[in-house]
Amino acid sequence: MGRRSERLSRVGMLPGDLAGEGEVIQVVSRAFDVLRCFEGHDSRLGNLEISNRCGLPRSTVSRLTHTLTRMGQLVYLPRDQKYRIGPSAVAMSTSMTRGLQLRNLIRQRLQDVAEQLPGTVGFVIPDQFHLVYLEFGRAANALGLHETTGSRISMASTAAGHAYVAALEPEMGDALLTEMERELPDAAKLLRPRLEHNRQFLKEHGYVVACGLWSPHINGVALPIWSPQYQTYVVLTIGLLSAMYDEQRLHDEVAQPMRELGRSIAALLQGAEADVFNSRVERKPLQVNAKTNQKNKTITGTGDTNELAAGARGTGPARGLRAGDGRA
Known part of the structure; x- marks a missing residue:
């Protein structure tokens, strides 16, 4: 091998x-x-x-x-x-972490959403066939995932991992999956059947859903964002109890707050070399509407969704799996 x-x-x-x-x-x-x-x-x-x-x-x-x-x-x-x-x-790792001043701003925005949705909201970065929590937000009464900074999660069995691979240029995503099949064949079996669907759904809606992959009790929503700092995709993700949030409820009540969070974090990342590092960015709490839209149960692409998808997929040149190092 x-x-x-x-x-x-x-x-x-x-x-x-x-x-x-x-x-x-x-x-x-x-x-x-x-x-x-x-x-x-x-x-x-x-x-x-x-x-x-x-x-x-x-x-x-x-x-x-x-x-x-x-x-x-x-x-x-x-x-x-x-x-x-x-x-x-x-x-070395502490020095690098100290230099990421925008993390405090990211953490605040994650917490804004976590106060409204009873789960764990994470900001994760890729590492080989896993993702690592760089920041997270969680309310005191949070249910579901209890990951913390530094926790590693599987790329193949989580919404975050599926969103990350779906966001890569197709040849890069295929190369990553081929490598995963050599190293972790059982994990790759979870990812490959869903890859094309995830790519299409991400393109149309700006996020990816995974239900019961990591645990039958956990459902998740995730969306990728291009990071100029890391020269790879980072991922925003939330894990919730499946008994409370089935797939339809994720679409109806969780997807939009996560898209709004994605736009906020994307703005921070795009400006990180300017105002964010000088701490001149004002914190504006996100408005989260947790009520179900009873009139429209179908999922349709919107202008906001397409804007987010364009921001996630259309920025910068073709990316490698270990862009700078950003190793997948």
């Missing part, structure tokens, strides 16, 4: 690769494969466990962990004979 770091140079996961302009430096890719094995700050792994997780020979892993330890990216624990994330990796 081959290791991921070796295959990347063949399948063309970067925009330049698709044009025959790029080559993946395998030792760098393998080093990041090793670091990704550590799910949390307290995670402790030995060379054998790392080897099993990332599919690299133990001898290669040994050399990589030695180098990463010398660099401060890992710390060796003699008593356990294992490694954990080191101070340099923590410092």
